[in-house]
Amino acid sequence: MKRDLVAAGALWLILTAIGELLAVFVDFYPLAKADKGEDIEHAFRVLVYFAVPVFTMVVAVLVYSFLRQHTTEFPTDDGPPLQGRGSIPLAWFVITSALTLAIAIYPGLVSIPNIFGDEPNPDLVVEVEGMQWTWFVSYPQHDVARVSELVLPVDRTVRFNITSRDVLHSFWIPGFLMKIDAVPGRTTTISLKPTKTGSYQTDPNLRVQCAELCGLFHSKMRIPVSVVSDEEFAAWLEEQAGAADAAPLSEETEAADALSGGIER
Ligand SMILES: [Cu+2]
The missing domain is CATH 2.60.40.420 (Cupredoxins -  blue copper proteins)
Structure with missing residues (x-):
């Protein structure tokens, strides 16, 4: 179990590093031709940076489980039940909640008033x-x-x-x-x-x-x-x-x- 965790964790870290490098250096983001759109552009980047580790974790666990555990026999019953709270689900809950809260604050609460704020004296x-x-x-x-x-x-x-x-x-x-x-x-x-x-x-x-x-x-x-x-x-x-x-x-x-x-x- 411990070996599996370490191996899947290592795969996750490698995929995350590759994903973040691509997210930072590959220029696939939409470009805004207006000032307020630049907030959207920035929000897009931040959300991609946050989404990469979440996505690569799912992929790492999926790929690792498939390579390690797959069998050619058709399974006839469920695996053993998972019991207890455990530190991993707790860590997952804390990290994803923190990410959600961070996104709610920025770009959410910070950018929305700026984007939809009125211009009192427009040209x-x-x-x-x-x-x-x-x-x-x-x-x-x-x-x-x-x-x-x-x-x-x-x-x-x-x-x-x-x-x-x-x-x-x-x-x-x-x-x-x-x-x-x-x-x-x-x-x-x-x-x-x-x-x-x-x-x-x-x-x-x-x-x-x-x-x-x-x-x-x-x-x-x-x-x-x-x-x-x-x-x-x-x-x-x-x-x-x-x-x-x-x-x-x-x-x-x-x-x-x-x-x-x-x-x-
Ligand atoms: Cu219409």
Whole structure:
């Protein structure tokens, strides 16, 4: 029994060392293109570091038991019952409870208020309305209403006021690692600052995507996102204002345009 414990423990330590090295040095983590997303990115790393020893313990015990104890005969009865509390289950309980508590504090209690904290004086307010199956974006400070693309200036704080016209949707920008529900009859808000320029054309993660199953074309409910310089943003706003003056649209044609335009489905 003691020999088995030492051998399985050694296998666990070796697998944990390999796993932690991979977790630290292999760059498979999502990269956030907005400030608040960096908290998510960091939380992702911490959770992977914590998960590695838990995962490798299960694998070590499984592999070791298989190699040492397997038999070609089909077992006809159960093994001897395990009795008593023992120091190993107690240690397991203490360690996993401590890990859970640590995660609840960080990233849990520390990061969540930061991620969902409001920005009292945002540089830009953006209103977003979801409907089956597209998004309408308005810029109330700039008289730009109901466009089907999201254009943001880089390094400026933005507050999104989000709602839904019909059913539950979820406003998700994968490139920002941020997501929040769009609820009919209610406004949810999220504030963030895009930190890198880019657009959907070169980075498919820069899109507003619905992340709440909302009907037949749920997976197609997406519009492109561009993060641009201040000058490009000003030029874009001007262009939108000009387009609205030239051709005022009824709500219906606007919705139809949005469905057929934006990103090809
Ligand atoms: Cu939806």
